[in-house]
Amino acid sequence: MYQSIFFFCFLFSLSFLGVLGVLAVRRAGLSQTRAWCYLVWLSWQRQARASQMVWIAVGLLAFAVALVAIFTAMGAWSMHYWRWPYRQGPTFLQWADEIQIVMSVRDSSASGQGVQAALAAAVRGIVEHSGFAIFSHWGVFLLFLSFLLPLFNLSFATEALGGERESNSLIWLLSRPLPRPAIYLGKFVALLPWTLGLNLGGFGLLCLAGGQPGWLAFRLYWPAVLAATLAFSSLFYLMGAWFRRPAVAAIVYAFFLEVILGNMPGYMKRISIGFYTRCMMFDAASAFGIQPERPDIFLPVEGTTALAVLLGLTIALLGIGTVIFSRTQYQEIV
Amino acid sequence: MPDLLDSPDSGRGDRPLTAGLDLSFHETINPNHSLTVAAPTAAPLLLCQRVSKWYGPVIGVNQVTLELRSGITGLVGANGAGKSTLLRLITGHLRPDLGCIQVRGWDAWSTEARQHVGYCPETDAFYEEMSGRQFVESMARLCGYSRREARKRTEAVLERVGMAGRAERRLRGYSKGMRQRIKLAQALLHDPELLVLDEPLSGIDPVGRWEFIRLFRDLAALGKCLLISSHELEELEKLTDHIAIMAHGRIAAVGTVAQIRDRLDNHPLLIRIDVRGHSHAEHGNEREARRLAAALLKLRDVVGVELLDSPPDESVDPVLVRARNPQRFFQELTHLVLEEWYEIARLETLDDSTQAVLGYLLRGCSA
Amino acid sequence: MGESRNQAATPELLHYRPWRGAFRPPIASVWPIARVALMSLFRKWMFWVIYVLGLLIFLLFFFGQYLLSWAQTQAGETEVQLGGWGRTNPRQLIQLFRGLLKLDGGPQTYHNFFSYQGYIVMIVLALAGSILIGNDLRFGSLPFYLSKPLSRWHYLLGKGLAVAVFINLMTTVPALLLYAQWGLLESWDYFYERFDLLLGILGYGAVLTVTLTLLLLATATWLRRTVPLIMTWTTLFFFFRLLASALVDGLRFSPRWRLIDLWNSTSLIGRTCLGVPPRPMAFANQPPWHEAALILGGVSLLCLIYLIRRIQAVEIVR
CATH class of the missing domain: 3.30.70.260 (ACT domain)
Known part of the structure; x- marks a missing residue:
């Protein structure tokens, strides 16, 4: 259901963007559409030429993928080698066997034996199928969602306009006979291949390297990653239009507010993008027992609600950004 | 609203038809692709009415009223006199706090106004990774020209500013003079009626200056209106008789040098x-x-x-x-x-x- | 009369006159460079959002200590009933409370303070690198410095001094204030009895200063632009921290994997400097401090070697 809703919303958003862009440029005449398309192409190319940033992003992704692949080869996505006490005692499976033996000595009745066998089998089942939960918790939630996703969005989205402002080259775009809303939306469209490619593509690679649990994670979580990418991109892109040093604002948001707000009890966390992304993921993987550590404190929302919020936020942020960009006088570039 | 493919003279009111920059320009550029948008014919090309602009507590431009219809106008003033601010206001990069600026009847901030204006800014920032030719062609494409038309116009303007044979190198390796020529080239691309040039002669050697001065005169002869800022009155005197002197954000005097003296x-x-x-x-x-x-x-x-x-x-x-x-x-x-x-x-x-x-x-x- | 009047009134024509004072040695230029760099850090209003967060942490510790100390003096000797838990002395209760919150002037207090402030320092340094050094290299201000009678070493020393002053202003100096506050609140004997804590604070500050300064100088000289610098810095201090946590806490790998987390390594050395007691067995998943020191020393050395190589390089601008 998610996928169909998502596809619908995503296509709607893209067509909305396209219509907005075309409407914006139609005011001035037909050939402006061509100018807008070229602007998208040029902006996409120029992002590629920010080579240092691209290389760091690709390098970081490659490093993460390689690590996940090594762990997969080592069979690390499982609890079968976990020990109690920590790193010293027997493994969980050994505990299950020993407890079964001890209990069978104490209670040799057939019903008691049956219960003990069922208990031991349940423990073994949990341990053997723990791969997805561990990959989700440590690979997806901790590494990807807490760091890689915001970082990739932050870098490319703030650089899209912020880089032009920093190098004073925005003046060339503003001097052309293109409406400012069209410039803003055009550059955002040019940004999407980068952020979607790195986040969704990167997530795909990470999951591919994660083996069986990785694939399951990708099948369940990709809509959340896509929606989060759109929301984060539009937010950081807006910061590029608004602030003179967008990277400062973006990093404060991504590594302060998201962390602080995302971990606050009550409803405060509902103003963080990460919260809705997690809600979508928890909702998608609820059948596999993935849920917040403390649902009574986390207070998750439905997956569809979270999706609607993230897409609505994307559109709202784009609208606000368009208005800000259209009205702002960039004194530093002229 | 007329189509963008209108004839270039549609916005020029009762002035004689001068579609291209010069004869050579005519040969290479299809005038039907010019970007001019029609506007009320009676509207002056540039009209500034009691324009003021503040930077916080500092006033950049103070109650400036200006009307331009054709020819070359020199804008002279010391550093901080408000020349660049006025030019940025005219080109729609800044908005006046008081008063209004219109280009052919359109508000200077609007897209329609920018179609009439070619701007050569003072800033020295480019897409440094591109060659001069690529940069100018990109600017042409951003005006909405097809690839073929953009190439034609690029070659024509590069020829016009004397960069046709030197535009293959990357911009980051250009001298100051070459960068000025590229800036001027991109301003000429869409054959604008009003050319706003902020210090176009700075950093150019004496031979280049004469070439530029000749080019500006040619453009004026073709009916273009040029507003050129400079620190040096002497430099502008060679180019035009029509001078506006700015001081402390105000137009202190307008006229020929002789008139101002009188x-x-x-x-x-x-x-x-x-x-x-x-x-x-x-x-x-x-x-x-x-x-x-x-x-x-x-x-x-x-x-x-x-x-x-x-x-x-x-x-x-x-x-x-x-x-x-x-x-x-x-x-x-x-x-x-x-x-x-x-x-x-x-x-x-x-x-x-x-x-x-x-x-x-x-x-x-x-x- | 006319002649003498003419001489007296002869205008002193303006002419160039070289400066006749003595030049100070180039090392004297280090502080002015640092001062200018610091000013550029404190001039950015957006950074003040982060500074205010740092100030809030300090005030939390400062007034937390003060209020608990004050409450303890106000509590009487009489015992009070604690619900169904029995009777207790409020003074002892506050003492327990202080111990739990680690606001008792002990080593853990200062270690916690350094850890919280460290987060702020990391964020600011991620952003400050390009402002302090990257922009000089990108926008051509470096020749302005090097056209003066000073070498590249002096330039880097100046920038490094600015980073060091900033780090200490955020961590060591407020920690020393907390130390002084505790001594004044409790008794003067604290200064004598816990003199080791003073040395520990200075030691922890020195470790942070040396490591972070060298690392920032090296990364900023290498990357120059704001966004790549932020990406690298956050990778070093956030991604590796998360990764170490995933490896050790999640996948139950050896605690030695925590050595990839440089911030954790500084924290380990800090714990040793302050004499924080080791954690209970269940949480003892940390590598030994001397291995952490070895890693930090190695990283600092690598940064130093890189800086020396960069400084000896011919190319300086763009």
Whole structure:
């Protein structure tokens, strides 16, 4: 259901963007559409030429993928080698066997034996199928969602306009006979291949390297990653239009507010993008027992609600950004 | 609203049809692809009405009113006089806090206005990773031209600014002069009616300057309107007779250099001269100031002299002089001071704008 | 009379006159460079959002200590009933409370303070690198510095001094204030009895200063632009921290994997400097401090070698 809703919303958003862009440029005449398309192409190319940033992003992704692949080869996505006490005692499976033996000595009745066998089998089942939960918790939630996703969005989205402002080259775009809303939306469209490619593509690679649990994670979580990418991109892109040093604002948001707000009890966390992304993921993987550590404190929302919020936020942020960009006088570039 | 593919003369009112930049331009560019949008024909090309712009508490442009229809207009002023701010307002990069600016009847901030304006900014930032040709072609594509048309126009403007054979290198390796030429080239791309050029001659060698001056004259002859800013009046005098002098955010004077001089001659200038007397006597000071006042009254351009009270902490006596024909007055004052050896502690004109205009004119004469 | 008057009134024509004072040695330029760099850090209003967060942490510790100390003096000797838990002395209760919150002037207090402030320092340094050094290299201000009678070493020393002053202003100096506050609140004996804590604070500050300064100088000289610098810095201090946590806490790998987390390594050395007691067995999943020191020393050395190589390089601008 998610996928169909998502596809619908995503296509709607893209067509909305396209219509907005075309409407914006139609005011001035037909050939402006061509100018807008070229602007998208040029902006996409120029992002590629920010080579240092691209290389760091690709390098970081490659490093993460390689690590996940090594762990997969080592069979690390499982609890079968976990020990109690920590790193010293027997493994969980050994505990299950020993407890079964001890209990069978104490209670040799057939019903008691049956219960003990069922208990031991349940423990073994949990341990053997723990791969997805561990990959989700440590690979997806901790590494990807807490760091890689915001970082990739932050870098490319703030650089899209912020880089032009920093190098004073925005003046060339503003001097052309293109409406400012069209410039803003055009550059955002040019940004999407980068952020979607790195986040969704990167997530795909990470999951591919994660083996069986990785694939399951990708099948369940990709809509959340896509929606989060759109929301984060539009937010950081807006910061590029608004602030003179967008990277400062973006990093404060991504590594302060998201962390602080995302971990606050009550409803405060509902103003963080990460919260809705997690809600979508928890909702998608609820059948596999993935849920917040403390649902009574986390207070998750439905997956569809979270999706609607993230897409609505994307559109709202784009609208606000368009208005800000259209009205702002960039004194530093002229 | 007319289509973008309208004929380029559609927005030029009753002026003669001059579609391209020159003959060679005609040969390479299809005029039907020009980006001009029609507007009320009676509207002047550029109209600034009581425009003011503040940067926080500092006023950048103060109550400027300006109307341009054709030809070359030079905008001269010292650093910080407000030239660049005015040009940014005209090109729609800044918005006035008070007043309005219109280009062919469109608000300067609007996209429609930008279709009439070619802007050569002062800033020296480019897409450094591109070659000069790629950059200009990109700018043409951003105007909405097809690839073929963009290439044609790129070659034509590069030829026009003398960069056709040198535009393959990357921009980051260009000299200042080459960068100026590329900036000018991109401003000419869409054949605009109004060219706003911010310091286009700075950093260009003397030969290049003459080429640029010839180019500007050619463009003006084709009916384009050029607004060119510069620090040097002398430089602009070679190019045009029509000068606007800016000082402290205001247009201090407009007209030909000769007209400005005449107007200054007829407008009495208020000058304060602080005379320092000999230290031995308090009365000496007074006598010194009186002696100077008497001498000044004998000068033919002086229309009035007033002795002011001394400032409490200074051992000087201020004399306020009203004089016509400032250039001749200052020459005579210099002779007077050197012959009689007055010790002048301070000399200042009390009308700031006039002082700025005067400074430029005097510098222009002496050069 | 005319002649003497002419001589007396001869105007002193303006002319160039070389400066006649003695030049100070180039090392004297280090502080002005640092001062200018610091000013550029404190001039950015957006950074003040982060500074205010740092100030809030300090005030939390400062007034937390003060209020608990004050409450303890106000509590009487009489015992109070604690619900169904029995009777207790409020003074002892507050003492327990202080111990739990680690606001008791002990080593853990200062270690916690350094840890919280460290987060702020990391964020600011991620952003400050390009402002302090990257922009000089990108926008051509470096020749302005090097046209003066000073070498590249002096330039880097100046920038490094600015980073060091900033780090200490955020961590060591407020920690020393907390130390002084505790001594004044409790008794003067604290200064004598816990003199080791003073040395520990200075030691922890020195470790942070040396490591972070060298690392920032090296990364900023290498990357120059703001966004790549932020990406690298956050990778070093956030990604590796998360990764170490995933490896050790999640996948139950050896605690030695925590050595990839440089911030954790500084924290380990800090714990040793302050004499924080080792954690209970269940949480003892940390590598030994001397291995952490070895890693930090190695990283600092690598940064130093890189800086020396960069400084000896011919190319300096663009």
